[in-house]
Amino acid sequence: EAQVTQNPRYLITVTGKKLTVTCSQNMNHEYMSWYRQDPGLGLRQIYYSMNVEVTDKGDVPEGYKVSRKEKRNFPLILESPSPNQTSLYFCASILTGGTNTEAFFGQGTRLTVV
């Protein structure tokens, strides 16, 4: 079964305490992406990766880091979280080729930074 697994589902942390949200996919996709979802703003892309060791900034990368050491995993790292990073985060593994595109999403991580 095609799956994108994100952990944790819920996280409450304090300002400045480093955290990592993990994301793993079993579809052998090269393209993965992180989004944050805030009310009224839809999904905004944080970082994406087109392959192992290839990552690039999306539209809202400030305060985030990513790594792609292996194809299946794409963790999101908040080195020093701040309250404005309180949000709902989604990892997506994206099938893309020619004119076909389909994103498979994880279940989301609801992060609260106090």
Added chain:
Amino acid sequence: SQQGEEDPQALSIQEGENATMNCSYKTSINNLQWYRQNSGRGLVHLILIRSNEREKHSGRLRVTLDTSKKSSSLLITASRAADTASYFCATANMFSGGYNKLIFGAGTRLAVHP
């Protein structure tokens, strides 16, 4: 930057009625997709329409695309209470490096009342 803009922001209808949601975008696209999101969960791909297609059907879903107006509509016929969710359009734009960047709109919240 937001590409897809859905309208209306919220829609409330009775079971059995049709629901129409619209999406406008700004730049040329490779394809346009519609996704569904149940409250706080990950998005699920519903249907894709390519830039050279004008209409597509899938079950009770009908999608149209007008590239001259840069707009798309999603019609859900004979709606059911289980259709209650948020619906997002996403445009796929060819980016440097040859990948399709997905840009999501802010979504339409659909409530179907029994």
